[in-house]
Amino acid sequence: MTSVATQPGPAPDAGLWDRLSIRTKRVLWAWAFLTVPIIFYAGIRFYPTFQAFWLSLTDWDLLRPASFIGLDNYKTLFSDPLFWRVFRNTFAYLIIGTPASLVIAFVVAYYLDRVRFMHGFIRALYFLPFLTTAAAMAWVWRWFYQPVPIGVINGFLQTVGLPAQPFLRSVDQALPAIMVTAIWAGLGFQIIIFMAGLRAIPTTYYEAARIDGLGEWAILRKITLPLLKPTTVFLVVFSSIGFLRIFDQVYNMTTNDPGGPLNSTKPLVLMIYQTAFSSYDMGYAAAQTVVLFTILLVVSLMQLWVLRNRA
Amino acid sequence: MRSRTRLAGLVAGISLLAMGSAQAVEIEYWQYVFDSRVKAMDQLIANFQEANPDITVKHVTFPYADYQTRVVAAKVAGQGPDVVQLFYGWLDNFVAGELIQPLDPEVFPHEEIESEFFPIVSAMKRDGDYYGLPTAVRSLALFYNKALFEEAGLDPNKPPQTLDELVEAAKATVKHDGSGNITSEGITVEMGGQDHHWWREVLVRQFGGEPYSEDGTKVAYDDEAGLEALKFHSGLQTELNVGQNGFMDEGQAAFRAGLAAMTIDGTFRLGSFAENPFEWGVAELPANADGMRSNYSSYFANAIGALAEGEELEAAQKFLAYISSPEAMEIWLETVGELPARKEVALTEENLSDPTYGPFLQGLEYAHTTRFVDEAAQRQAMIDMENRIFLEGQDPAEALAQAAKEEQAILDKFYNK
DSSP states (O other), X not given: OHHHHTSXXXXXXXXXXXXXXXXXXXXXXXXXXXXXXXXXXXXXXXXXXXXHHHHTTBOXXXXXXXXXXXXXHHHHHHTOHHHHHHHHHHHHHHHXXXXXXXXXXXXXXXXXXXXXXTHHHHHHHHHHHXXXXXXXXXXXXXXHTSOTXXXXXXXXXXXXXXXXXXXXXXXXXXXXXXXXXXXXXXXXXXXXXXXXXXXXXXXXXXXXXXXXXXXXXXXXXXXXXXXXXXXXXXXXXXXXXXXXXXXXXXXXXXXXXXXOSTTTTOOHHHHHHHHHHTSOOHHHHHHHHHHHHHHHHHHHHHXXXXXXXXX | OHHHHHHHHHHHHHHHHHHTTOOSEEEEEEEEOOHHHHHHHHHHHHHHHHHOTTEEEEEEEEOHHHHHHHHHHHHHTTOOOSEEEEEGGGHHHHHHTXXXXXXXXXXXXXXXXXXXXXXXXXXXXXXXXXXXXXXXXXXXXXXXXXXXXXXXXXXXXXXXXBHHHHHHHHHHHOEEOTTSXXXXXXXXXXXXIIIHXXXXXXXXXXXXXXXXXXXXXXXXXXXXXXXXXXXXXXXXXXXXXXXXXXXXXXXXXXHHTTOEEEEEEEGGGHHHHTTOSSOEXXXXXXXXXXXXXXXXXXXXXXXXXXXXXXXXXXXXXXXHHHHTSHHHHHHHHHHHXXXXXXXXXXXXXXXXXXXXHHHHHHHHHTEEOOOOSSHHHHHHHHHHHHHHHHHHOOOHHHHHHHHHHHHHHHHHHHHTO
16 A cells, blocks of 8 residues: 555546545545445345345245245244243253353462463363364263263263163253363363453552452452453353353253253254254244344343443 | 345355356255265266256255355355255145245156055155155164074074064173073164164054044053053063163174164165174064054155245156156165165065065055154164063053153144244
């Protein structure tokens, strides 16, 4: 751009382009480059999104042409006990999973930050699960949870004399069992982000606080946590969206009976997947997608608002 | 929509260019990816092209999970296969979506189809028209581990012939540890596997009931017979403790690991069981006390795509006739291990006395075929029915009634459309 700016004045037979000011040219260039991602985004993101809103008002089943049925899909959805079951499950993943994973990640990051011995190695160990394919990990855990003779956890329980647990074969334990793997899988990422946040806090604050005689607890409460706020906000939103969209772990750990037993682990995304690609009920699936979209939007906005106001 | 049409136009343009000067007719055959099926079909196509040098068959495959979606999407784009493979249970959807066309009775006379194929071919008939023909069919049988039979003092060459004998064999072969956990199953219990077919089409009938009404639109198992059948099946776990749903994750995994003495599974499992490191055998599904037997059979059929016309239609008909011919069925049996769909090819002396294929073939003679409208959802109703008994202690009668209601809702939704 600068080379353009230093060129001598316009040639006598200047075209339209040359008559434009440098400022305008820059803007035009910027837009020229931006057009590509904008068209791309509009084409593969926004257009299908709006299409989904329209589809949710039809009875499209892939095969027959779609016909408009108004809000029937939503009426069916809200009177479907399965939907409410799935709704509860999804929020169970969110409400238990997000705080649990954040607290664990913060505690690990807080102490790991002080460890100097093999720091990089330990950090890598925590990060490793995040790099692993969710499907592969889910299958390993699925086998851990099996009954004897192959389940490692039940094998251990037996050697210490405790009764075997059904884990994935129980309507009460299956969801927590899957959530544990999801938390474990995302932990590495959250730890890294928390540690970056901790490192970004200027050490002078801590020095000043120590000179003033503040205890560790007070330092944590008055300095570390407030200054870590932007990191926490980011992780809360990021992890909430992750738990609201949980799919891989659940699907891979329960493929014989997806979301089972008795729908006790089924999240909304899995319900959408089954409605769309197993029952080919595209209109109904689109209605579920719109509901998920709304939930994601509301939850994210609420979190941003709550966490901002407390500052 | 517009971009899709444009893309389709582009694709069509390119394929037109690609065809260029080729004089011969090219038709497309579509099926899903499954190693041995693809290999067998490649061989059939090679044979067919040799006999018909003016026809080229393009073999197109898709992953199973995407397969139906691809067929539908191709139709929307105005493209599509000339000959297409489909599961018999998808027929209603394929016909309703106008993805396939009825077979011309001039080329495929009905009397011939009905006299030469196993009666289950009728699942391809709608309103007096046949829509497809199978190359191979599948049925169920009892797989049993001879080593475990011997260990339990049973004769490894005398598999159970009746349900009572099945229960006795399961009791003899099951192993428990000190705390009562199963360490090796007598028989696998898994509605999510093939057991839901066994229950629907075999056990319900053997206990004196019918799974569905004549036309398949009404659930009919919600009666005394259905309840007895359900109590028998779930009782294997709850009463007799000879099997446990979820043991070793899946029934077939337990059997392969040598930790289940018996399992009920289909022809398609023969390949993966072939390398089991122990001796195993196959037996006909056990009869009830009156000697009545039943079986469940299913198949993938080949049909002619809705868009085929003119000389392509003619070529497609020729190709379909070839891949449903006795010769093709023999190749399919050798390569894929699936049973021939024509009686004369299947029921030969050699096949019937084959210790592996024999029991499956015998099963075909009295097999039934469920008319599924949404197989995954209907299977789910069965899984949930039994899970409510196993995990929530629901009374079998209530579990059955609820399952019947759920499945009826699935049927109603389809037939009332």
